[in-house]
Amino acid sequence: AQKITQTQPGMFVQEKEAVTLDCTYDTSDQSYGLFWYKQPSSGEMIFLIYQGSYDEQNATEGRYSLNFQKARKSANLVISASQLGDSAMYFCAMREDGSNFGNEKLTFGTGTRLTIIP
């Protein structure tokens, strides 16, 4: 089974609208972390937002927020007031802490290509 599932290969959104990028995950660990990264056409991986499994509040970073629904195992990224510069690939990733202290590797989803339309 896929550990991280992003079901939207591509999305088109009008500028200034809000957009939600879906991410579901699969883990049996109690302790884990969820990440979103942005990859613009230039290729770099830019960290956007992080949610720990024990965090009770949804993470927010400026226009980015993470809609964390633990029981449903979803960690959707919400971008408010989208801008042309938001056009990029977006990756959801998970770190499973498990019993292997120090296991920090990330497992990535397949990504969603977001295009903002002026």
Next chain:
Amino acid sequence: DAGVIQSPRHEVTEMGQEVTLRCKPISGHNSLFWYRQTMMRGLELLIYFNNNVPIDDSGMPEDRFSAKMPNASFSTLKIQPSEPRDSAVYFCASAPGWGALTFFGQGTRLTVV
């Protein structure tokens, strides 16, 4: 902070040649990762070091790939001999410790012809 620095940014080489990719992690970060990104397989972890020691190399595709971290500020990923199917973007990333955020370098785009 200069971030994770990778070199070269682009590499084109002929099949059979040795390729060495280099990475300088963020100063003070204990963990270093090598990831590979391809259209077919997406982003996958190749190897992970903690305090210069390889912790998980289960993602290294085969013996042609090797990685070293001789000190806390430098790591290499070597492919010998290279093959066309090794063409990909190789990312180095680092993190300051357990449970911390992972930051990526700008990647090396490798093309093997």
